[in-house]
Amino acid sequence: MGLFSTTYRVEHNKGSFFEDWHIVLKNVSLKEAEDYVNSKTGFFGDSKDDYRIVKE
Numbered sequence: 001m002g003l004f005s006t007t008y009r010v011e012h013n014k015g016s017f018f019e020d021w022h023i024v025l026k027n028v029s030l031k032e033a034e035d036y037v038n039s040k041t042g043f044f045g046d047s048k049d050d051y052r053i054v055k056e
Contacts, residue, residue: 007056008033012046027056 009026010033013019025036033053041048 006030009054009056010036011052011054012040013050013052021052 007027008030009028010024011021012024013021025033028036030053037048037051037053040046041051
């Protein structure tokens with residue numbers, strides 16, 4: 001990572017009625033964050049709505 005590069009974190013919502021966001025991955029690039037979300041979501045995985053990518 002360069003001096004002025006932007007890092008991101010991935011959060012997962014573990015709540016059912018109320019939002020309860022937990023950090024599952026931090027200090028990664030946007031591509032790494034998107035790849036992580038894509039690997040955890042899909043036909044048999046979680047919903048993409050249960051994940052969010054936040055700029056640090």
